[in-house]
Amino acid sequence: MARSRKEHQEISRLLLGYSDPRVHSLMDWHVRFLGPGHRIAGHSLQMLDAIEMLLGPDARREALLHLLVDARIVRMNESAGRVTSRGFRPGQPAKSVAHTELVPVVHVGDDRVAREGSVRIPRPARGGQAASGQMTLFVGEMVGSWWSRK
């Protein structure tokens, strides 16, 4: 999704605590000539180096964040909407937030570890953020064997 300079600045202010409009102006300077395909120019490591030389290391970090936002590695959560101070998204039940990032914890003495030697961790609700697929917990296996011997 296209990001305006204002949105880039807002994300920088939220995540970094500061925002320099000159950084985003430099990064998106080529839009005047290249239009929607402007990211073929200026969105590179060389540009990060140039910005660091011109405006300092903080500006480099902001430019890196700009790159990550444009590459959709850092995303604003458009589909789910913002989380209110009460901890839920407007129009959605509270569990949509509460169940989002929970990763199951294997406790010491979990009989699944002793029985199977490994535990299948289910994919989290939003997918792809934490562990995915089957993870063999070597530590869990050790704890399980120690527990069964005990």
Place this chain on the structure above:
Amino acid sequence: MEPNEKDRAIQTGIALDTYVSQSLSLLLKLNPVETLLPMMQSANKSETPLLSREDARVKGIIDSWLTMFDEALKAGRTAPADLLGRAATLARELNGPKSEGTSGNQ
């Protein structure tokens, strides 16, 4: 190019490709911003967000992740691979087909 040299080049390319992909996918899986950003935004201006940058833990998490990403890009500067493009592709694969394209004006 001699056959041995060619084989070595292919092996190096494969190893490089594997390591670059693994390191980038690790960084993308660690991405804390996906979780933190919605909590740092309040729906209305009058409401207080759940998290803010003033929290030292939040600041540390975000700063260390961005530093890691920067260091990874710096380390791979000489590699014959487009690290940013690869990272974007991996992120698209991780986020699933629902993610939108990057077409637009800015």
